[in-house]
Amino acid sequence: MGVYWAIAVRSFRRFSTYRIATASGAFTNTVFGFILCGIYLTLWHERPGLGGYDASDALTFVWLQQGLLMPVGIWGATTTGELGERVRSGEIAVDLYRPTHLLLWWLSVDLGRAMFQLVVRGGAPLLVGAFVFDLKFPSSPLTWLAVAAGVFLAILVSFGIRYLVALSGFWITDTRGMEQLALVLSTFFSGMILPLVVFPGAIGDIARATPWAATMQVPIDIWLGRNPGGTGSALLFQLGWIVVLLLGAQLVTSVATRKVVIQGG
Amino acid sequence: MAVIELTDVARAFTVTSRTGLRRTRREVRAVDGLSFSVEPGEVMGYIGPNGAGKSTTIKMLTGILVPSSGTIRVAGVDPSRHRLKLAKRIGVVFGQRTTLWWDLPLKDSFAVLQKMYDVPPARHRENLATFVELLDLGDLLDVPVRQLSLGQRMRGDIAAALLHDPEIVYLDEPTIGLDVISKARLREFLAQINADRRTTIILTTHDLDDIEALCTRVMVIDHGHQIFDGTLDGLKSSQSAPRTLVVDLATSLPPIEVVGATVTKVDGPRQHLTFPPTTSAAPLLAQIAANYPLVDLSVAEPTIESVITQLYAPRPSA
Amino acid sequence: MVERVLRAPSQYWMLIMMWIRSSMAYPASFVLMLFSSMVLTVMDFVAIVLMFSHISSFGGFSLAEMALLYATASMTLGIADLLTGSIERVGERIRTGTFDVYLIRPVPAFLQTTADGFALRRLGRPLQALVVMVFAFSRLDVDWTVARGIVLVVSMIAGSVIFGAIFVLGAAFQFLAVDSAELANSFTYGGQTMTQYPLTVFGKEIVRAVTFVVPLAFVNYYPVLYLLDKPAPLGLPSWIGLLSPLVAVVMVALASLAWRGGLRRYRSTGS
Numbered sequence: 052m053g054v055y056w057a058i059a060v061r062s063f064r065r066f067s068t069y070r071i072a073t074a075s076g077a078f079t080n081t082v083f084g085f086i087l088c089g090i091y092l093t094l095w096h097e098r099p100g101l102g103g104y105d106a107s108d109a110l111t112f113v114w115l116q117q118g119l120l121m122p123v124g125i126w127g128a129t130t131t132g133e134l135g136e137r138v139r140s141g142e143i144a145v146d147l148y149r150p151t152h153l154l155l156w157w158l159s160v161d162l163g164r165a166m167f168q169l170v171v172r173g174g175a176p177l178l179v180g181a182f183v184f185d186l187k188f189p190s191s192p193l194t195w196l197a198v199a200a201g202v203f204l205a206i207l208v209s210f211g212i213r214y215l216v217a218l219s220g221f222w223i224t225d226t227r228g229m230e231q232l233a234l235v236l237s238t239f240f241s242g243m244i245l246p247l248v249v250f251p252g253a254i255g256d257i258a259r260a261t262p263w264a265a266t267m268q269v270p271i272d273i274w275l276g277r278n279p280g281g282t283g284s285a286l287l288f289q290l291g292w293i294v295v296l297l298l299g300a301q302l303v304t305s306v307a308t309r310k311v312v313i314q315g316g
Numbered sequence: 317m318a319v320i321e322l323t324d325v326a327r328a329f330t331v332t333s334r335t336g337l338r339r340t341r342r343e344v345r346a347v348d349g350l351s352f353s354v355e356p357g358e359v360m361g362y363i364g365p366n367g368a369g370k371s372t373t374i375k376m377l378t379g380i381l382v383p384s385s386g387t388i389r390v391a392g393v394d395p396s397r398h399r400l401k402l403a404k405r406i407g408v409v410f411g412q413r414t415t416l417w418w419d420l421p422l423k424d425s426f427a428v429l430q431k432m433y434d435v436p437p438a439r440h441r442e443n444l445a446t447f448v449e450l451l452d453l454g455d456l457l458d459v460p461v462r463q464l465s466l467g468q469r470m471r472g473d474i475a476a477a478l479l480h481d482p483e484i485v486y487l488d489e490p491t492i493g494l495d496v497i498s499k500a501r502l503r504e505f506l507a508q509i510n511a512d513r514r515t516t517i518i519l520t521t522h523d524l525d526d527i528e529a530l531c532t533r534v535m536v537i538d539h540g541h542q543i544f545d546g547t548l549d550g551l552k553s554s555q556s557a558p559r560t561l562v563v564d565l566a567t568s569l570p571p572i573e574v575v576g577a578t579v580t581k582v583d584g585p586r587q588h589l590t591f592p593p594t595t596s597a598a599p600l601l602a603q604i605a606a607n608y609p610l611v612d613l614s615v616a617e618p619t620i621e622s623v624i625t626q627l628y629a630p631r632p633s634a
Numbered sequence: 635m636v637e638r639v640l641r642a643p644s645q646y647w648m649l650i651m652m653w654i655r656s657s658m659a660y661p662a663s664f665v666l667m668l669f670s671s672m673v674l675t676v677m678d679f680v681a682i683v684l685m686f687s688h689i690s691s692f693g694g695f696s697l698a699e700m701a702l703l704y705a706t707a708s709m710t711l712g713i714a715d716l717l718t719g720s721i722e723r724v725g726e727r728i729r730t731g732t733f734d735v736y737l738i739r740p741v742p743a744f745l746q747t748t749a750d751g752f753a754l755r756r757l758g759r760p761l762q763a764l765v766v767m768v769f770a771f772s773r774l775d776v777d778w779t780v781a782r783g784i785v786l787v788v789s790m791i792a793g794s795v796i797f798g799a800i801f802v803l804g805a806a807f808q809f810l811a812v813d814s815a816e817l818a819n820s821f822t823y824g825g826q827t828m829t830q831y832p833l834t835v836f837g838k839e840i841v842r843a844v845t846f847v848v849p850l851a852f853v854n855y856y857p858v859l860y861l862l863d864k865p866a867p868l869g870l871p872s873w874i875g876l877l878s879p880l881v882a883v884v885m886v887a888l889a890s891l892a893w894r895g896g897l898r899r900y901r902s903t904g905s
Binding site: 069070071072075076078079082083086087089090092093094097098101225227228231232234235238239244245249250251254 | 660663666667670671673674677678680681684685687688689691692693811812813814815816817819820824827828831835836837840
């Protein structure tokens with residue numbers, strides 16, 4: 052266990068060295084936050100109570116969305132991107148011969164990254180947003196705890212998807228199509244283009260059942276206390292997808308390992 | 317008429333270092349008062365320890381970097397002011413990074429360079445054919461650059477730098493990381509290009525075999541100052557590096573005693589002695605032959621490495 | 635100098651042709667990438683359509699009018715991104731040392747930085763914008779005249795140039811801070827997101843800012859107001875929509891100064 056902790060710490064430190072890049076990114080998230088607030092204020096002005104959100108919910112959604120975008124890795128992350136690159140180049144063999152578990156190794160790397168980005172790229176825009184707008188914050192310690200759990204689980208779900216996409220390179224020579232598909236699905240179903248509560252009818256029902264909903268919409272709703280079935284069922288929904296994805300990831304890892312070790316790549 | 321001429325060239329950088337919250341700025345002179353000239357067709361080795369100012373000099377000669385003071389003339393023009401015009405008359409190889417297009421096949425890089433440098437198509441075909449043969453590039457033309465080995469890529473880079481018939485070629489560490497055979501082939505190629513086309517070659521390297529094999533002239537710089545300029549032999553004799561006497565005795569003995577020399581190593585019946593270059597070896601030989609059971613003896617000249625190590629050693633003046 | 639400017643288009647074309655040829659080596663893969671680029675970039679319009687399942691007017695704009703705003707914003711950014719987007723990697727090239735390679739070649743570094751890694755698949759964004767624009771005009775009752783047609787085409791070009799200048803300004807800033815590539819996204823992609831909507835919804839201060847400071851309002855907003863015969867905000871005259879080309883010229887001058895300044899700094903510090 053100690054080794055994975057060390058990997059995560061090292062990854063955290065690595066990302067903390069990109070100071071200017073992090074500051075530029077946080078600035079951009081903040082600018083987008085203001086733009087989206089202008090749009091959502093108009094939308095909720097035209098239709099108060101849209102999707103069960105009031106205007107304050109909508110604004111809070113914006114800043115949480117901008118804050119979670121990078122830590123969760125809605126559009127992919129450097130870490131799993133590097134994993135995909137290693138699979139394509141064949142360097143992955145080195146990782147497979149290590150005594151550590153491939154999945155846990157990269158999960159630790161990704162969690163280190165996510166924790167750093169959560170603090171800076173999540174925290175900074177939220178702070179600015181809360182200063183300018185009247186945002187909602189969880190009122191009880193229990194909600195804070197649920198939010199922490201929800202965000203952590205969101206990162207796990209996202210990691211599971213990104214890991215599977217990265218490992219698809221073992222079987223597909225050109226993974227760019229796969230990456231693009233993942234990007235489209237994640238952008239559409241996570242709540243990145245619009246809160247899923249605004250999605251009408253069947254599209255909304257489908258969107259809210261996908262694993263991508265578990266990466267952004269669900270943790271934000273935990274913060275807002277707006278999950279349709281309550282916070283407990285929201286966390287269970289995330290856990291369900293984690294079990295499916297990580298089991299799949301484990302299966303793919305062992306098949307890939309056999310492929311590399313026996314066939315030599 | 318010199319093809320490269322530097323007069324009192326200096327390049328200073330401001331380095332900001334941070335200790336805690338305190339920021340300090342200080343000026344570092346990467347190149348400080350450098351003057352030299354190079355004649356057409358010369359092959360000059362430009363050597364010095366890391367951070368001596370070699371890359372800074374090359375960047376100023378190519379026009380990438382503007383000197384802080386002094387004047388530079390390359391092929392008759394000021395490189396920093398006529399960078400684009402000069403570019404057609406020079407070729408550059410950076411050993412550590414490629415000038416080729418990473419994702420494209422080698423032959424596509426060559427095709428673009430032909431257009432970029434306005435090389436007449438016939439001349440381009442002729443050059444390409446020559447380089448493909450001499451550098452054995454035939455099988456590599458269709459391979460994307462990122463898939464080439466270091467040695468293959470370097471061959472491609474060198475061909476790319478020479479396709480437009482430059483008058484001057486700068487090679488920055490061209491043999492770094494290459495295996496022995498690749499190195500030998502590259503040196504042979506460069507020697508031939510220099511002989512056939514009278515291309516002026518400026519070579520920075522850490523591999524002194526490159527210098528031995530190619531250079532008619534060596535320049536050594538350290539801390540931005542020129543500390544030697546001359547032939548390789550001149551460099552060797554300029555320094556008071558000790559010479560070594562290797563003595564084979566009939567039996568193993570404790571270190572022998574010789575006036576004017578000291579034993580540095582005992583290896584069974586073989587003993588190594590060093591003596592100052594000012595001393596002649598003959599009287600030492602007579603002394604040993606008179607006192608010990610001498611079987612064989614040889615004198616080793618100082619290696620170029622040891623000469624250079626001596627040059628770089630901090631001196632009281634520096 | 636004049637000769638350099640005259641040669642630039644053919645040099646740029648030569649450089650991008652190499653990338654186009656290489657992307658066409660695998661046509662099936664290229665079509666797939668182009669298609670997915672279209673799908674990815676049309677998402678913002680999908681969001682607008684989803685909004686209109688609940689509302690019938692956004693800030694005084696109908697869906698068709700919103701579609702026109704969206705299409706013009708996406709089209710101009712898409713063209714700028716296609717032609718100059720690669721320049722945002724200049725910081726990375728400085729860090730890895732490949733920028734020096736541009737400086738030893740007989741083609742201006744600016745052209746090489748914008749053309750290197752030219753990705754034809756980025757045509758996806760302007761293509762989907764074109765589809766949305768056709769949809770918008772089919773639903774709008776625009777009184778078409780030759781003059782209006784010219785205004786549309788010229789302002790699309792001017793808008794693309796304004797976005798392109800912003801890409802270049804962001805890249806020039808990377809000479810000061812190599813890792814700041816993402817900063818420019820605030821003004822490019824952020825600018826696109828913003829100009830997809832009627833700017834008045836962001837408040838008067840913002841309208842002033844994007845008119846007089848970062849002239850994003852000239853990319854598409856004022857020209858679209860002119861085409862739709864809508865009054866300009868802040869009591870500005872309606873012909874302000876015709877000023878886009880002028881704004882584009884000013885932006886190009888600024889971007890050119892900034893790029894030259896950045897390059898000069900690089901060449902005297904080597905970093």
